[in-house]
Amino acid sequence: MGMCFGVRDAIRFAQQQAQREALTVLGDLAHNETVLARLRDQGIRMENQLAHVRTSTLMITAHGASERTINQALERGFQVLEATCPLVRLVHRSAATLVQQGYYPIIIGKRDHVEVRGLTEDLAEYDVILTESEVAALPPRPRFGVVAQTTQPIDHVRHLVSLLQKRFPASEVRFIDTVCLPTKQRQAAAIELAQRVEVMVVAGGRQSNNTRELTAACQQHCPRVYQIQEADDLGWDWFAGAQTVGFTAGTSTPDEVVEAVAARLQEITSLGAEQEESKAYSQI
Numbered sequence: 001m002g003m004c005f006g007v008r009d010a011i012r013f014a015q016q017q018a019q020r021e022a023l024t025v026l027g028d029l030a031h032n033e034t035v036l037a038r039l040r041d042q043g044i045r046m047e048n049q050l051a052h053v054r055t056s057t058l059m060i061t062a063h064g065a066s067e068r069t070i071n072q073a074l075e076r077g078f079q080v081l082e083a084t085c086p087l088v089r090l091v092h093r094s095a096a097t098l099v100q101q102g103y104y105p106i107i108i109g110k111r112d113h114v115e116v117r118g119l120t121e122d123l124a125e126y127d128v129i130l131t132e133s134e135v136a137a138l139p140p141r142p143r144f145g146v147v148a149q150t151t152q153p154i155d156h157v158r159h160l161v162s163l164l165q166k167r168f169p170a171s172e173v174r175f176i177d178t179v180c181l182p183t184k185q186r187q188a189a190a191i192e193l194a195q196r197v198e199v200m201v202v203a204g205g206r207q208s209n210n211t212r213e214l215t216a217a218c219q220q221h222c223p224r225v226y227q228i229q230e231a232d233d234l235g236w237d238w239f240a241g242a243q244t245v246g247f248t249a250g251t252s253t254p255d256e257v258v259e260a261v262a263a264r265l266q267e268i269t270s271l272g273a274e275q276e277e278s279k280a281y282s283q284i
Contacts, residue, residue, distance in 0.1 A: 001189065002258045004182035004251035006085030010062035011035065013083045018044045022055040026073070027114055029061050029083070030252040032205030034230060038254075050076060057081060063114045064088040066121030087150050087180040088115060094147045094176040095119055103145025103174055106138075106164070108157050113209055116149055135163045143172045150180040151210035151251070153187055153217060182251055183210055190214050190248040194222040197246035199239055202227045203261050204250030211250030222246070231260040236268055245269070 007030045017023050024045040028036055036046065047053050050073055057079045060070065064084040073080050095105050105126040109116040120126050129135055144164060148157045154177070161175045194200045200222040204211025206229055215227040226238055239245060247265060249258050 001186055001248040002251070002253050002255060003249075004085075004180070006062045006087060006180075006182075007252050010083035010085070011039070013081070014039065014044055014059055015042060017057070017059065017081060018042055021057055023057050023059060024053045024055045025059045025061060025083075026050070026053070026065065026069075027061050027063070028207070029059075030205070031208040031211075032229075032250075032252040032254065032257075033207075034205070034257055035252060035254055050078075053078065059083055061114070062088065064092065064118045066118045068121050069118070085150070085180075087178070088118075091115075091147050091150060091178040092119060092122070094178055095123065095145070098145025098147070098174065098176065099123065101145070103143045103172075104141040106144050106146045107149065108146065108160055109149025109152055110209060113149060115151075119147075129160060132160070132163060135160055135167060138164070138167070140168055141171060144168065144174070146173065146175040147178045149209075150178060151183050151213060152179055153213050154179045154184050183213075186210070186214060186248065186251065187217055190246075191217050191221055193246040193248060194218040194220075194225070197222060197244040198224065198242040199244070200225045200246045200248070201234070201261065201265065202248055202250070203229070203257055204253045205229060208250045208252050211253070214248060214250055218246075218248070228261070230257060231264040234261070234264050234268065236271075239268060 010029055014029055024047055027048055028046060029039060058073055059081045060083060062083055062085045070080055099105055105123055107116060107119060107126060107128045110130060111128045116128060127138060146161055157179055165173045200218045202211060202215045202218060215225055218225045228234060
């Protein structure tokens with residue numbers, strides 16, 4: 001659980017670069033407010049639009065950006081540094097390959113997510129889908145080429161690909177699995193854990209898609225699931241009557257948050273045990 005190598009490497013890269021020169025990141029380097037606040041404290045600026053950037057050096061986030069956006073930045077005279085996760089680069093290359101081979105591109109993901117926008121801005125035509133109804137609304141094409149946002153649940157992605165194949169049996173459907181390994185590992189581990197506990201805690205940024213997906217996956221297997229951003233968000237009454245508690249964290253959650261939440265859970269556990277012992281003693 002916790003921060004993946006792509007986000008960790010991007011943060012380290014930004015911190016090292018900011019020690020040398022003024023730096024602006026185009027967008028949020030990670031979808032975690034704790035991480036972003038720490039980066040701002042270190043002098044790293046973040047802007048969503050090129051027109052607002054006031055430093056000569058600009059960094060692309062781990063979520064990537066379109067070639068169109070990068071070229072616009074270069075044309076404006078910025079020095080562009082890329083912290084794009086290599087697994088996000090794979091999605092871009094896979095989509096481009098499918099288009100070159102004559103497939104109509106389908107992206108499984110959230111239409112407004114920065115990673116998906118970075119991908120689709122370089123495509124002349126495409127469809128973004130995330131639900132069964134969106135599959136049902138697709139027009140027929142002779143050949144579909146499918147990739148997925150890296151943080152989508154792989155079971156859901158495969159389900160939509162299967163629906164696409166059933167809806168268009170005469171069409172060729174080629175799927176390249178671009179869901180990243182850290183996402184798959186965290187989802188599988190979280191589901192396995194959620195099946196064994198009475199309460200599940202998921203730590204991650206409120207804007208983090210992979211954290212929301214972890215929460216949704218756990219909710220299918222555990223009756224009491226709580227998503228938090230920091231240890232102070234934990235509610236002591238959430239664990240009333242529970243004997244087992246599970247804890248996982250999204251791929252943009254820093255180590256210090258993971259450690260703080262784990263420590264607070266231990267504190268709650270200890271206090272709960274003392275209260276139960278006191279209650280039992282009073283009944284003697």
